[in-house]
Amino acid sequence: MARHILPTRVAIDGPAGSGKSSVSRAAARRLGFAYLDTGAAYRALAWLALTRNTDNTQADAITALLKDFDYAIGTDPDEYFVTVGQTDVTDAIRSPEVSAAVSAVARVPAVRGALTELFRSIAENVDRPGVIIEGRDITTIVAPEAEVRILLTASEEARMTRRSAEITTQSAETVAEQLRSRDRADSQVVDFMSAADGVITVDSTHLDFEQTIEAVIDVYHTCTKRALNE
Numbered sequence: 001m002a003r004h005i006l007p008t009r010v011a012i013d014g015p016a017g018s019g020k021s022s023v024s025r026a027a028a029r030r031l032g033f034a035y036l037d038t039g040a041a042y043r044a045l046a047w048l049a050l051t052r053n054t055d056n057t058q059a060d061a062i063t064a065l066l067k068d069f070d071y072a073i074g075t076d077p078d079e080y081f082v083t084v085g086q087t088d089v090t091d092a093i094r095s096p097e098v099s100a101a102v103s104a105v106a107r108v109p110a111v112r113g114a115l116t117e118l119f120r121s122i123a124e125n126v127d128r129p130g131v132i133i134e135g136r137d138i139t140t141i142v143a144p145e146a147e148v149r150i151l152l153t154a155s156e157e158a159r160m161t162r163r164s165a166e167i168t169t170q171s172a173e174t175v176a177e178q179l180r181s182r183d184r185a186d187s188q189v190v191d192f193m194s195a196a197d198g199v200i201t202v203d204s205t206h207l208d209f210e211q212t213i214e215a216v217i218d219v220y221h222t223c224t225k226r227a228l229n230e
């Protein structure tokens, strides 16, 4: 049997609104790579908890949801979808209710362990030569051995402005406050505000969308060239 050649992994972490999903998806398209959005799984589990009226302050109750968490995600950057069982939750997991509930779900260690395994397995089995995986702990926990590791940052002001331009159903102040409070809660669990050893920071505060994609692709080329010369 032919040996399975593992895809090249590009790991991208960063705070909410730094551009992880949009930049990763666009960069994956250009490189012909798959794209794995890990936040979607935490959001989908939070959606399931809300749907079943599970008390999300109870770690045991959240953990119990994992046993029938029938989750699927599209890793083709042109065909993104998220399903739980037969339900398409692609849009539902972006609701303010899910955004407000997700950090409590993501702090449960059993949830993090199970989803980390799931991400590794999805990333290993993509049908492309590489995969861009984005989230909060990809460079440190999910794929610390990734060939390319990037921390994508932007000033708090830039991140709030970008996110509130996307969300028109809430005031800019509400969006900013919710983003701040989610980052605060999330950063108690994993550190995505500073780059771990060997992780390259791309600060997009003064870059437009296109320049940010180019900066990420430049880092990819630098890291892969360096690896070839070693």
Ligand SMILES: Nc1ncnc2c1ncn2[C@@H]1O[C@H](COP(=O)(O)OP(=O)(O)O)[C@@H](O)[C@H]1O
Pocket: 014, 015, 016, 017, 018, 019, 020, 021, 022, 023, 162, 163, 166, 204, 207, 208, 209, 210, 212
């Ligand atoms: N460098 C940039 N300049 C301007 N807007 C950007 C830039 N990067 C991303 N955006 C926009 O900011 C918004 C938030 O980006 P998103 O990819 O959802 O961030 P994250 O996944 O980190 O939360 C999106 O509307 C995206 O198009």
Ligand SMILES: Nc1ccn([C@@H]2O[C@H](COP(=O)(O)OP(=O)(O)O)[C@@H](O)[C@H]2O)c(=O)n1
Pocket: 015, 016, 017, 018, 021, 038, 039, 040, 042, 043, 102, 103, 106, 134, 135, 136, 137, 138, 182, 186
């Ligand atoms: N690798 C990851 C990815 C997301 N998450 C959690 O999932 C939530 C949603 O992630 P996301 O990437 O969709 O969030 P945005 O930054 O796109 O708003 C985060 O607020 C974290 O609580 C995590 O804990 N670890």
